[in-house]
Amino acid sequence: MKNTFFTLFILSASLTLYSQQHSATKADFSRPKKLKDYQLVWHDEFNKKGKPDVKYWAYETGFKxxxxxxxxxxKNASCKNGILTITALKEKVKNPNYDVNSKDWRENRAFGDYTSASINTRGLKSWKYGRFExxxxxxSAKGSWPAIWTLGNKERWPANGEIDIMEFYIKNNRQSILANAAHLGINSEAKWNSKVLPITYFLEKDPKWLEKFHIWRMDWDEEAIKIYLDDELINDISITNTNNPDGFNPFHQEHYILLNLAIGGENGGDPSLSKFPMTYEVDYVRVYQKNN
Structure with missing residues (x-):
């Protein structure tokens, strides 16, 4: 009897572990959880087939x-099986804004060698404070630069304020996860508060970390921005003294959300030897705000 009980216990534990690991690689179709003292004010579960909902999402086009x-x-953003997938391709595309005499890098490239997508809720949905999940x-291929971030509705960057709930790129010669915020500092330059963790920090805890979905969370109120990854606090940013030189605090205004997969550039690294397509998958975006 003891041996039978022990065998059943081991089998049950193994099945539970398998279920947890399997679910970590699939879409989560469960209802958004209820949070004490919060209400769900907006969410997109991407439970449709085709393009992201135009009521919520707009697109960036071209070099940015x-x-x-x-x-x-x-066309590089699509929804299927409960997942928004942003796909980066190695393909040549003609730049309709090409000007051989321009000094703007967005215009003096005749072609792009890669395509991807960037979607945002600008002009459609924005929020001041709350919990964002x-x-x-x-x-993790070299050259991949996915991000979850927000920008303020008023003023131009960086005076409008930027919050990077997640960025992944090469920092200090290591592939890293970053959690940042920026506003306008002196000399018209961005003033950053950044936290950088090498991807090895997560892989040492779970060698299969990159195979799984993870939950990035921001808790934002009038005093601070706290950014979490799977409930681990990554960066705690005080916003009581993040005023621009003119006194405007960009983190005391509504922000909209951006989801994008950039390739290469100043931080992404050289993608020329990487395998394509690259994919960035988003299961859901949820915004909660405190009850009045």
Whole structure:
């Protein structure tokens, strides 16, 4: 009897572990959880087939920032089986804005050698304060630069404020997870508060970390921005003294959400030897705010 009980116990534990590991690699179709003292004010579970919902998401097009290599286009973002997938491809695309005499890198490239997608809720959905949760899985190939971030509605960057709930790129010659915020400092330059953790920090705890979805979370109120990864606090940023030189605090205004997969550029690394397509998968985006 003892041996039978022990065998059943081991079998049950093994099945539970398998279930947990298997679910970590799949879409989560469960209802958004209820949180004490919070209400769910908006979410997108991406439980549809085709393009992201146009009521919530708009697209960036073309070359945009950081000398990145990708040409952003809408067709590289699609939903299927409960997952938004942003796909980066190694393909040549003609730059319709090409000007051989331009000094702007966005215009003096005749072609882009890579394509990807960047979607955002600008002008459609924005929030001031709250808990933001995003379940996502990233691609660690060299050159991959996925992000979950927000920008303020008012002022131009960096005066509008930027919050990077997640970035993944090469920092200090190591592939790293970053959690940052920036506002306008002196001399019209961005003033950053950054936390950098090498990807090896997570792989040492779980060698299969990159195969799984993870939950990035931001808790944001009038005093601080706290960024978590799987409930581990990554960065705690006080915003009581993050005023721009003109006195405007960009973290006391509404922000909108961006999801994108950049390639190369100033931080992504050289993708020329990497395997394509690269994918960045997002299971859901949820925004909670405190009850009045």
């Amino acid at each position: 920032r950081n000398n990145e290599l990708q040409w952003y286009q809408a 995003v379940r996502a899985r990233i691609d």
